[in-house]
Amino acid sequence: MKELKAILTAFERELGAGGLEQLPAQAQLIGYGEISAIFAIKDIEGWVFKRLPLFESLEQAAAYLENFNEYCNILAEAGLDLPKHDCHIIPKHNRLFVLYIGQERFPDANLCHRQIHVQTEEENLDMLERIIYALHDLQVFNQKNKPELEAAIDGQLSNWVWLEKKGGHRLVYIDTSTPLFKRAGKETLNPDLLLKSAPGPLQAVIKLFFLDDVMNRYYRHRDVYIDLVANLYKEQRPDLIPVFLEKINLYLVDNEAITPEAIRRYYREDKFIWQFFLAARRIDRWVKQKLLGRPYDFILPGPIKR
Ligand SMILES: Nc1ncnc2c1ncn2[C@@H]1O[C@H](COP(=O)(O)OP(=O)(O)OP(=O)(O)O)[C@@H](O)[C@H]1O
Ligand SMILES: [Mg+2]
Structure with missing residues (x-):
């Protein structure tokens, strides 16, 4: 898309003006x-944009x-x-570069975490089986490629889309x-980028207690399944x-079988980590915007039902 960069540049400029809480109308x-x-942007139908406000150069x-x-x-x-993608780097001000990862947009109803609410149990298990095959392929x-290459994956249902096509899905x-x-x-991902969205004083705490775990769990096949299943609570x-x-x-060897109790334990811990993280970010946003009158470059979710 040729004029996409111009549209995103204008979009980013508008985002800055009203603060991120007031989104541009489009x-x-x-x-x-x-x-x-x-985001979805009106002028660019059929696409979503993942905005990463992380980069200093x-x-x-x-x-x-x-x-x-x-x-x-x-x-x-x-x-x-994978979906089609189209990415652009948009300079914001001299200390911030925003990466937009454009991706082909799918209907919300086709996301697997939506599908589980409308399909029969049999259909849900067929869908799960396909996810298992995909995770197995990885x-x-x-x-085969370790240690030259090894990729992690977040297998949660909200990361998959289930589309009907002729003769299957x-x-x-x-x-x-x-x-x-x-x-x-x-590891190729700079952990500081993940820490960036956390408030300064908490970064050290997160690094010490959570970061290693969060970055490594998605490499471990069994843990990816635990995470996927535990998310059914949420x-x-x-x-x-x-x-x-x-x-x-x-699909797991006998001594690796996952129990409902392991899922409960994991969910309790994981919920704590993310709620703690989000609460800290909200406080940080409040301090920056209200107390210091500074811009806050991230966008935080509202209440999350868990
Ligand atoms: N291509 C898309 N089409 C439709 N909806 C999408 C698309 N990409 C993302 N979404 C919506 O946004 C949600 C979050 O997207 P995604 O899984 O890419 O990010 P995330 O898990 O929040 O990312 P991160 O890895 O940055 O923490 C999805 O569960 C879905 O509801
Ligand atoms: Mg996701």
């Missing part, structure tokens, strides 16, 4: 990440974009079906905007936990 906020906010933003492209290549080579890729993985992969055994379908585990355990 934009709709459709999702939040830990480090990104996801053009080089830093370009390096991230390069890693994003390599991450997508790895996932595609492993056999995953595991095989990793085993297409399963698309959309959560590509945090490129977590190792090259020659070394998605208000805990009733599906036993049948999902039964299916997943078919």
Whole structure:
């Protein structure tokens, strides 16, 4: 898209004017990440934009974009079906460069965490099986290419799209905007970028207690499943936990089988980590905007039902 960069530049300029809480009229906020906010922009139909306000230099933003492209290549080579994308770096002011990851937009109803509420249990288990196959493909890729290359993945249902097509379904993985992969055994994602969205005084605490865990869990096949299933609490379908585990355990060796108790324990901890993090960010936003009158560059979610 040729004029896309100009539209995004104008959009970013407007975002700055009213503070991020008051969105420009042509934009709709459709999702939040830990480090990104996801918009739809009226003039650009059929696309979403993941906005990452993280970079202090053009080089830093370009390096991230390069890693994003390599991450997508790895996932595609492993056999995953990914959306079309189109990315642009937009300078904001001299100390901030914003990366927009444009992605083909899918209907909200087709996201797997929406599908579980309208499909039959059998359909849900068929969909889960396809997710298991996709995760398995990546595991095989990793085993073959480690330590030269190894990619992590966040398998939660909200990261997959389930589209009907002739004779079956297409399963698309959309959560590509945090490129977590190792090259020659070394993590390529700069952890400071993840910390950036946390308030200064808390960064040290997060680094000490949570960061390693959060960055490593998505490399461990079994932990990816635990995370996926535990999220059924948040998605208000805990009733599906036993049948999902039964299916997943078919694909794990016996001594790795996941129990409902392991899911409960994990969910309690994980919920604590993210609620703690979000509360801290809200306080930080309040201090910056209200007390210091400074701009706050991130967009935070409202109350999250868990
Ligand atoms: N291509 C898309 N089409 C439609 N909706 C999307 C698309 N990409 C993202 N969304 C919506 O935004 C939500 C969050 O997107 P995504 O999973 O990419 O980011 P995240 O998990 O919040 O990211 P991060 O990895 O930055 O923490 C999705 O669950 C979905 O509801
Ligand atoms: Mg996601």
